[in-house]
Amino acid sequence: MRRHPPISIPRNLEAFAVEPDAAQVAWRGLPSGPIEFSCADTSLTFQSDGGPGAVSLDHLPPNSKLTIRVTPSSGSTHELPITTPAPPPGERLARFATMSDLHLGSTKFGLVKKLREKNAEIPHPMRCAVAAGNEAQAWGAEQLILKGDLTHHTRADEWPQLEELVRGFQVPYLFTLGNHDRQPKKKGIDTDKGLANAGLDFSPVDSIDLPGIRIVVADTTIPTKGHGQTSKITDEVVGLLSSSDTPVFLGIHHHFEQFVLPWFWPPGIPTWEGLPFLKAIRAANHRLMVSCGHTHRNRAYTRKGVLISEVASPKDFPGVWAGYTVYEGGIAQTVRRVATPSAIAWTDNTRKAVGGIWSMWAPGYLDQRCFSHPWE
Ligand SMILES: [Fe+2]
Numbered sequence: 087m088r089r090h091p092p093i094s095i096p097r098n099l100e101a102f103a104v105e106p107d108a109a110q111v112a113w114r115g116l117p118s119g120p121i122e123f124s125c126a127d128t129s130l131t132f133q134s135d136g137g138p139g140a141v142s143l144d145h146l147p148p149n150s151k152l153t154i155r156v157t158p159s160s161g162s163t164h165e166l167p168i169t170t171p172a173p174p175p176g177e178r179l180a181r182f183a184t185m186s187d188l189h190l191g192s193t194k195f196g197l198v199k200k201l202r203e204k205n206a207e208i209p210h211p212m213r214c215a216v217a218a219g220n221e222a223q224a225w226g227a228e229q230l231i232l233k234g235d236l237t238h239h240t241r242a243d244e245w246p247q248l249e250e251l252v253r254g255f256q257v258p259y260l261f262t263l264g265n266h267d268r269q270p271k272k273k274g275i276d277t278d279k280g281l282a283n284a285g286l287d288f289s290p291v292d293s294i295d296l297p298g299i300r301i302v303v304a305d306t307t308i309p310t311k312g313h314g315q316t317s318k319i320t321d322e323v324v325g326l327l328s329s330s331d332t333p334v335f336l337g338i339h340h341h342f343e344q345f346v347l348p349w350f351w352p353p354g355i356p357t358w359e360g361l362p363f364l365k366a367i368r369a370a371n372h373r374l375m376v377s378c379g380h381t382h383r384n385r386a387y388t389r390k391g392v393l394i395s396e397v398a399s400p401k402d403f404p405g406v407w408a409g410y411t412v413y414e415g416g417i418a419q420t421v422r423r424v425a426t427p428s429a430i431a432w433t434d435n436t437r438k439a440v441g442g443i444w445s446m447w448a449p450g451y452l453d454q455r456c457f458s459h460p461w462e
């Protein structure tokens with residue numbers, strides 16, 4: 087039976103995402119029953135089952151110090167102070183969203199002691215990916231971008247799951263591959279065969295133009311290897327960047343290593359390839375941001391003058407997708423937890439992975455998940 091927290095002590099209640107005009111509040115456990123959330127002129131009531139959840143508070147004033155009030159049906163009100171950022175300058179032009187590391191076909195999560203799901207009608211990777219796509223579209227995404235590790239072992243039965251997922255999208259999509267899509271294991275099949283069998287068209291480098299931004303996706307994988315490379319995509323990516331009249335968002339799977347020797351798992355793009363690549367793409371178009379997956383964690387940093395974000399997976403804690411709002415003068419990123427109850431019930435449980443260290447490693451800091459980035 088689920089244990090309920092004492093009414094006066096919210097369990098891990100936090101403002102997980104704070105955007106110029108919205109905030110997402112998430113928690114591990116709140117008292118059962120109706121919970122009222124309010125902030126500025128917005129209020130809503132959520133029916134808590136005592137477990138994890140998340141709600142979005144919209145229509146907030148930008149660039150403001152605000153207080154989110156959380157009130158259970160019995161008990162005291164809890165206050166969460168937030169500061170909504172100013173949006174980047176200029177008119178709002180477009181919205182798109184990304185997801186990575188879906189790992190369709192996986193059945194467990196963790197390093198040594200694995201967390202498994204029993205008797206799920208729809209396995210958690212598919213459940214979380216569908217929910218992430220639905221929530222991103224409800225948020226206003228006009229385009230979805232999938233950044234690799236879409237399958238778990240490139241098995242024959244995993245590619246049709248990807249096809250089923252993208253067929254359900256109401257908006258156009260682009261996708262690129264990750265190392266898991268190129269490492270056939272446990273009856274995995276050749277990647278090209280898997281894509282062809284599922285009727286999925288794939289280009290190693292692809293792009294689409296939205297108002298105010300060119301989105302480029304590129305395949306950084308090396309068949310059968312876990313780490314990434316940029317040498318095979320550099321010329322084409324540089325061409326797409328330099329020929330664009332607008333700023334560019336580049337979505338890839340692998341992150342860029344910080345040091346010559348990787349200091350955490352999994353290994354990304356080695357410095358001797360990654361740093362010259364970043365220098366080349368910045369020279370091609372300095373109004374640029376890069377986002378990757380692979381690490382299953384949330385981070386943001388600047389390297390060689392390029393803003394880079396890493397965004398975690400929808401299927402393991404904290405269980406997220408990323409949204410981008412394009413303005414004339416910049417881009418705003420938000421990372422939101424997948425709030426659909428059947429998804430967050432699983433992802434919140436996976437905070438226990440790696441002896442609980444995962445709950446501290448994966449979420450990252452609020453200001454590295456949600457930020458406004460003006461173009462230079
Ligand atoms: Fe992954």
Ligand SMILES: [Fe+2]
Pocket residue numbers: 235264265266339352379380381
């Ligand atoms: Fe990966």
